[in-house]
Amino acid sequence: MRRLTQIIDDLIEREGAYVDHADDKGGPTMYGITEKVARLHKFDGPMSHMPKTLAVAIYKDQYWTAPNFDRVAMLSQKVAEELLDTGVNMGIAWAGKFLQRSLNALNSQGTHYSDLVVDGVIGNGTLGALKDYLDRRQHEGERVLLKALNCLQGARYIEIAEARERNESFVFGWFSHRVGL
Template identity: 50%
Template sequence: MGAKMHETIDDLIDAVMEREGGYVDHPADRGGPTRWGITEAVARTHGWRGSMRQFPRDEAVAIYRRLYWYRPGLEAVAARAPRLAAELFDTGVNMGPPVAAGFLQRALNALNRGATDYPDLTLDGRIGPATLAAIDAFLATRRAVGEAVLLKAIDGLQGERYIALAERRPANEAFLYGWLAQRIGEPA
């Protein structure tokens, strides 16, 4: 994602909404109509009853903040590693917060040198005290470059998942280039 360390949750939400655009109803998208990147199902779950064409921006902002930042605990990650929190937010928006947290946990487990730096994590897709302690231990051991290494690992897992989605469902090939292009800051 290339997030800058000074980005706030407001900046991250603005970037997602700019990338996602307004109303979209792509025939190959199983998620159906979206506006600001929020699916109709998510909007309905959060009380929206109107047409997705009129789904308000402020409602989308509130959903991004609540579901994709605070609920998964990314403010605690941001206090330790802001670029990592930004990446997890972006990944969570695209794949769901449990998937993003799972990528983080897998990367931390693979990078703990056989559990000598910190214990292996249970892959539960939740950022709780054990995951935060592992981030702390990893960053203390690996210093400044550690965050960049975690970002690279998460990007690799995300890219593999996008390709697997396209392989399993050929209609997803319509989205693959855009999914991967956003990883390097290119327009889809």
Template identity: 50%
Template sequence: MGRQGQATDVDALIAQVIAREGDYSDHPADRGGATRFGISEAVARVDGYGGPMRALPLARAEAIYRRLYWVAPGLDKVAALAPRLAEELFDTGVNMGTVVAATFLQRALNALNRGARDYPDLAADGRVGPATLAALRAFLDHRGAAGEVVLLKAVEALQGERYLTLAERRPANEAFLYGWLADRLS
């Protein structure tokens, strides 16, 4: 159960990502190359899938999302403390990488710790480990339920800034900017 009294339904999150990402895509401006259900060919290969991307089974994509984007980066542990935040970090991790998502969390926690008075600064190493979870717990204990909302806004602000930077640095990414902002920021 999360802090708000509800468990995070990771299956529903995965279904939402798959619905948003669609079936098969190989957009010429996407440096990630061919994807199916939002899983890139590189990620599928690392996971051991050797077939054509157009044939990647839905169940395999769902398992990859659960294992590599939810459990491995520790979002199941974040969800026990802050379910809405974990949901946002999951989506960010799918779109930008789990290390980026965890780094956003760590940067936001560092900026919100009132000069390290509430908890020590974290190394922004992109891993949700015991120190990050302890800082999150301390932040939520100090700030209460409203704290999760503010932390969520901070993470979304970092995400939005990164999208704009990606489009500014590589004009081909402008093809994706509107959708990134529309689909992912509330």
């Protein structure tokens, strides 16, 4: 639990406090939490006054436990942290799809484990494939998987900017703070 607290603190530091950027479709955010998400969690005040404790609770419940990143952490803390960061920044379904696509591409034509359905939901099948992959490939496999996840994340940022020019306002920062190799 102490590690998760540090991960979320680091995430909040990357996200910053109150932001209301004109080019952001999500509107005002506080600690990276959009107004829409805050309202779903019963916060009804000005976003600039949303307490950090609420952001932490939302990250734990909605972005860590609900998508099963906590279960991924039992197999690889680093992969779980990457999924959390991606999930917060572009949606948990994208993080799950990136993991599934990467595992499919790394399964040696289905000889190590069966291909996964790429639906973004991290369930027992995805967790089993991840365990098989990491058991077989060990530390080097984890490193390669993290590269694959970051490559997909980076490619998605380019797609987002291509689809909506105003998103170009964020691409440099996304690559600078979100994509690591």
